[in-house]
Amino acid sequence: MQPNNQVTDYIAQCPPERQAALQQLREVFLQHLPTGFEEQMAYKMPTYVVPFSLYPAGYHCDAKQALPFISFASQKNFIAIYHMGIYAMPSLHDWFVDAYAKASTTKLDMGKSCMRFKKPEQIPFGLLQELASRTTVQQWITTYQKLYVK
Numbered sequence: 001m002q003p004n005n006q007v008t009d010y011i012a013q014c015p016p017e018r019q020a021a022l023q024q025l026r027e028v029f030l031q032h033l034p035t036g037f038e039e040q041m042a043y044k045m046p047t048y049v050v051p052f053s054l055y056p057a058g059y060h061c062d063a064k065q066a067l068p069f070i071s072f073a074s075q076k077n078f079i080a081i082y083h084m085g086i087y088a089m090p091s092l093h094d095w096f097v098d099a100y101a102k103a104s105t106t107k108l109d110m111g112k113s114c115m116r117f118k119k120p121e122q123i124p125f126g127l128l129q130e131l132a133s134r135t136t137v138q139q140w141i142t143t144y145q146k147l148y149v150k
Helices: 005-012 016-032 084-088 090-103 125-133 137-148
Strands: 038-042 045-050 067-074 079-083 114-117
Touching: 005 016, 005 038, 005 045, 016 038, 016 067, 016 079, 016 125, 045 137, 067 084, 067 137, 079 084, 084 090, 084 137, 090 125
Parallel strands: none
Antiparallel strands: 038 045, 045 067, 067 079, 079 114
């Protein structure tokens, strides 16, 4: 996967104490997402998407946007990771919650698709590598179409 210069700029503009963790998150996704995902800026944050070349219909909420899969952001009080697969795939969600409890001593702060980390050192990068590698582009497209495309 090719790095996107806009993502480099985004990380450089974040608070200095978060830049190393954000860069490490980027490297996790660049290195461990299966072939086919593409890095870009979307929704004002680094996002890994299914490009239009593989899914021309785009995102049902905004067809001008490529189909999103994972994003991360430096928010005011935390670093957030948004994983659409965790929201859409109950088995992936359940695996992650269980694996997180085994991999971390901190409580998981998670919404439907958002994981929040108040301290960069709390981010379980090894677990996120495994999470990133668990869903292929085709698996995501199939799940997305089944759940959201009418």
